[in-house]
Amino acid sequence: MKKDVFFKRMKMYGISCCISYTVASLILSALNIGSTLMESNVWLSNLQLLLVCLVIAVLMLITDTIRDPEGPTSQVTPGYFLVGILDVAVPVLGMGGFLFGWFDVFTVQIIYPICILLVVYFAVFAMFYINKKNIEKELNRRISKRKEVIKNDEQDN
Amino acid sequence: MKIKIEQDAVYKETEIDIRCRSIDDQVQQIIDIANRSTKTIAVKADGASKMIKTQSVYYFESVDEKSFAYCKENVYSLDMKLYEIEQMLEGSSFVRISKACILNIDVLDSVKVLMNGKMEALLQNGEKLVINRHYVPGFKKKFGM
Numbered sequence: 378m379k380k381d382v383f384f385k386r387m388k389m390y391g392i393s394c395c396i397s398y399t400v401a402s403l404i405l406s407a408l409n410i411g412s413t414l415m416e417s418n419v420w421l422s423n424l425q426l427l428l429v430c431l432v433i434a435v436l437m438l439i440t441d442t443i444r445d446p447e448g449p450t451s452q453v454t455p456g457y458f459l460v461g462i463l464d465v466a467v468p469v470l471g472m473g474g475f476l477f478g479w480f481d482v483f484t485v486q487i488i489y490p491i492c493i494l495l496v497v498y499f500a501v502f503a504m505f506y507i508n509k510k511n512i513e514k515e516l517n518r519r520i521s522k523r524k525e526v527i528k529n530d531e532q533d534n
Numbered sequence: 535m536k537i538k539i540e541q542d543a544v545y546k547e548t549e550i551d552i553r554c555r556s557i558d559d560q561v562q563q564i565i566d567i568a569n570r571s572t573k574t575i576a577v578k579a580d581g582a583s584k585m586i587k588t589q590s591v592y593y594f595e596s597v598d599e600k601s602f603a604y605c606k607e608n609v610y611s612l613d614m615k616l617y618e619i620e621q622m623l624e625g626s627s628f629v630r631i632s633k634a635c636i637l638n639i640d641v642l643d644s645v646k647v648l649m650n651g652k653m654e655a656l657l658q659n660g661e662k663l664v665i666n667r668h669y670v671p672g673f674k675k676k677f678g679m
């Protein structure tokens with residue numbers, strides 16, 4: 378794998394880590410779940426949440442590199458989403474459930490973190506999608522501007 | 535901007551020298567106009583060689599180690615390799631978009647960003663070409679992004 382591709386990937390998953398941490402924090406605050414799921418102390422809970430987000434980003438970086446060594450993203454297929462969700466689910470359920478004890482993995486309570494992780498996953502995906510659409514919009518604006526210049530140039534000649 | 539023209543019979547070929555502090559939008563436009571009106575390329579049509587303006591070419595493509603120039607209505611074959619064409623067209627409105635294709639951005643109608651990191655270019659003749667993700671940064675750079 379080329380150096381620039383690796384750094385591009387690192388940057389992308391670094392950003393995704395920050396977005397997922399922010400979105401997860403916002404959801405937990407909005408639902409006031411932090412008080413029950415992360416009762417010890419806020420500083421430690423936030424650190425644990427950041428650690429989970431970091432592990433997710435590293436896992437995604439690894440699976441993405443294995444799946445497609447050439448580029449920063451892979452084909453968007455049902456398999457892409459499945460692997461992505463698994464990348465999120467394993468650290469959240471494993472670290473959050475077993476290591477940090479945020480919730481009981483063996484009760485119906487597990488449905489809440491699953492719902493939250495799905496929302497976070499698709500929120501991060503949506504952020505990247507919006508960014509791509511903005512790039513597309515800006516490129517098309519510049520193409521239109523260029524077409525106008527060429528048209529004027531042809532008329533002048 | 536100063537424009538200086540030296541007319542003399544000693545010059546065998548018309549030459550344009552641009553002296554500037556940096557290549558800004560205005561200078562780039564002048565370069566593009568000069569390239570559009572001057573550059574030609576030798577192609578083969580029905581066994582005979584002829585010169586066509588590079589600006590009339592929509593894109594160059596390499597198929598089975600043979601190079602082709604795709605114009606609005608005609609397709610010509612070329613004796614040059616794709617990398618030679620790329621070198622020749624450096625600084626013009628042409629940009630490499632895949633291993634086998636060099637696109638003229640002046641014939642672009644629009645682009646679409648695909649979710650797999652690639653882009654799809656829609657040409658003015660309705661043709662669609664895929665910009666491989668490896669070449670996307672170079673493509674965006676061509677538009678100053």
